[in-house]
Amino acid sequence: ISTATTLAGSNFDNCMMNASGVYCMDSDELLAVENSKAATFVTKSGTLQPRKGNPEPRYFETEFGSINSMGLPNNGVDYYLDFVSQDQINHPGKTYFLSITGFNLAEDLELLQKVTDSDFAGVVELNLSCPNVPGKPQTGYDFETVDAILKAVFDVYHKPLGVKLPPYFDIIHFDQMAEILNKYPLSYVNSINSIGNGLYINDDTETVVIKPKQGFGGIGGEYVKPTALANVHAFYQRLNKDIQIIGTGGIQTGKDIFEHILCGASMVQVGTALMVEGPVIFERLTAELEAIMAEKGYDNIEDFRGKLNYL
Numbered sequence: 001i002s003t004a005t006t007l008a009g010s011n012f013d014n015c016m017m018n019a020s021g022v023y024c025m026d027s028d029e030l031l032a033v034e035n036s037k038a039a040t041f042v043t044k045s046g047t048l049q050p051r052k053g054n055p056e057p058r059y060f061e062t063e064f065g066s067i068n069s070m071g072l073p074n075n076g077v078d079y080y081l082d083f084v085s086q087d088q089i090n091h092p093g094k095t096y097f098l099s100i101t102g103f104n105l106a107e108d109l110e111l112l113q114k115v116t117d118s119d120f121a122g123v124v125e126l127n128l129s130c131p132n133v134p135g136k137p138q139t140g141y142d143f144e145t146v147d148a149i150l151k152a153v154f155d156v157y158h159k160p161l162g163v164k165l166p167p168y169f170d171i172i173h174f175d176q177m178a179e180i181l182n183k184y185p186l187s188y189v190n191s192i193n194s195i196g197n198g199l200y201i202n203d204d205t206e207t208v209v210i211k212p213k214q215g216f217g218g219i220g221g222e223y224v225k226p227t228a229l230a231n232v233h234a235f236y237q238r239l240n241k242d243i244q245i246i247g248t249g250g251i252q253t254g255k256d257i258f259e260h261i262l263c264g265a266s267m268v269q270v271g272t273a274l275m276v277e278g279p280v281i282f283e284r285l286t287a288e289l290e291a292i293m294a295e296k297g298y299d300n301i302e303d304f305r306g307k308l309n310y311l
């Protein structure tokens with residue numbers, strides 16, 4: 001039984017990695033994921049300059065998941081480019097993911113120019129869905145801007161690149177986004193980012209639990225799995241087949257991974273549950289997924305990927 005997969009033209013010995021933002025802020029965290037059973041890692045979204053992010057507390061775990069308004073803290077894209085360029089030397093042939101996000105099109109293009117000028121040989125994940133920078137709208141909900149960004153990006157960048165999208169909740173929006181995405185040579189689409197601007201309350205103190213944005217923050221974890229599966233499958237149904245899908249959202253067990261793959265995902269990313277359990281989670285997830293595959297008689301993930309049945 002193998003959970004190996006191919007994505008963006010690279011082979012991975014299993015289908016799991018961290019979600020950007022979790023266990024990927026600095027070299028210690030990235031090496032912890034590298035040295036785990038995860039097939040690879042993605043960096044925290046890098047911006048042109050390092051950022052401190054929002055005031056703390058800015059992350060909180062609840063019974064069913066998490067809420068965060070980190071505000072895009074990161075060490076700057078140069079830090080991640082340096083780290084991954086060095087890591088590639090230590091692990092020849094391994095493919096890593098570099099997440100980037102600019103605050104406008106010019107910054108996106110400047111970030112990509114830095115990637116082009118570096119030794120980075122992996123896959124770029126362009127984050128169009130950060131919900132927590134005050135005053136900055138979710139790019140992924142502005143369809144014309146997404147179209148303009150992708151047009152400009154693919155005019156200048158010709159190596160493997162995928163986009164991290166926010167969750168959509170309207171069938172027409174799946175149609176409209178897929179129509180835009182299908183115009184471009186994307187390697188993949190990653191659905192979903194956190195469900196933006198949720199609110200979690202501490203009843204005893206009658207207070208919110210995170211400081212930024214009066215307690216409003218992105219929701220992750222068990223809460224978001226139905227939305228994540230729907231976004232994965234909606235894009236699987238609509239995108240041309242050379243745009244693959246990374247499924248992110250609500251993964252805690254091998255069963256959750258099985259469901260993401262059944263909906264059409266070629267790889268999955270783990271966020272909140274990785275934050276809770278640490279990189280050792282990938283050993284449990286691999287064992288659980290392989291057990292499900294064995295029970296169902298599947299040898300590899302292509303045996304069931306995207307084969308969700310309808311009634």
Ligand SMILES: C=Cc1c(C(=O)O)[nH]c(=O)[nH]c1=O
Nearest residue numbers: 069070071072130132194218
């Ligand atoms: C990159 C910023 C993001 C953040 C953040 O840094 O606040 N939180 C998320 O849940 N998703 C993001 O994409």
